[in-house]
Amino acid sequence: MWIQKEIRLPAYPRGFHLISREILHQITEIQTLKVGLLNLLLKHTSASLTINENADPSVRTDFEAYFNRAVAENEPYYRHIDEGSDDMPAHLKASILGPDLNIPITNGALNLGIWQGIYLCEHRNHGGSRTLVITVQGE
């Protein structure tokens, strides 16, 4: 059995945001699956997906602070600068974190750790709404 849908996420401010609930809301069909896999693919090159702690919001604040230092704006060696100082760092962060996730489904639910949440990583100042492809396969 395959399920696939393409959804638009609401526009988030620059930073790291929990979107587990929005995704689960879109794939209630997985409740009938004994075993399967969920693939998520974000159709953008300046935002990304990751899995990390879903409890303390300071983790997400620290993610934003860390990545802004690890991938700085306005590096003198950047050549790709026409779309704003946040653009090239956003591309780099997007590839470091990656656009896709693959999560097992077990007995009708995502089989994530109790502390694991799905993050939308918005690397641009005004990224706007982002499009996500959700693909589920299972039986």
Place this chain on the structure above:
Amino acid sequence: MWIQKEIRLPAYPRGFHLISREILHQITEIQTLKVGLLNLLLKHTSASLTINENADPSVRTDFEAYFNRAVAENEPYYRHIDEGSDDMPAHLKASILGPDLNIPITNGALNLGIWQGIYLCEHRNHGGSRTLVITVQGE
């Protein structure tokens, strides 16, 4: 055909560790598959999975040395500090390296390069036993 199991890895010290053999030991059923995919998902936010060189142990030592410099402890801007100085860096490293891997199966075996091994990346000082979901699909 689907195979899925959840296993507990033994507790590893902080660092990078080859776990290919332990995983293969759990999925002997793949020997009957002509084609397929293996998904691995580590159910934690302060440890991760990656694929890298399986021969010279100094590669794994250098991984630990590099990531400790690239993601330092005790950064004055960290807010998430209540669980120890190794905690927030562990979350960051876990997302940089990622919790999931997807590996093709060909003619009854994982189709990895000859030098590729699966690493458990233990980012905490005392992470304890880690839980891994193994999902195989194929025919």
Place this chain on the structure above:
Amino acid sequence: MWIQKEIRLPAYPRGFHLISREILHQITEIQTLKVGLLNLLLKHTSASLTINENADPSVRTDFEAYFNRAVAENEPYYRHIDEGSDDMPAHLKASILGPDLNIPITNGALNLGIWQGIYLCEHRNHGGSRTLVITVQGE
């Protein structure tokens, strides 16, 4: 339905290279699939795969410049140095970016964003030809 092939990419110079067209050329069978997934696995530990901007070549130039700074050669603490100064950084970059990608297939085509291209990330000075496993599943 499963499709799987192992291909050899031409040798690319060190840097980031668009290979979407070469991959699509190998999987024309996906045109018959309504829904599915493509898995790519690069069988190497000093080159990697990522998805990023497919338009302005300066993005790829900046990727090379950034990663050469973020993962420097000749760090005095490296122990794995026998295979050249570009070797250990190549291993680290390969794990930061990752060897595998998983991309949805929708109505006979890869469902990527309009600006998303598949990059071969060649981290060695003389990496030579690289081997890629392409696995497609769908219906």
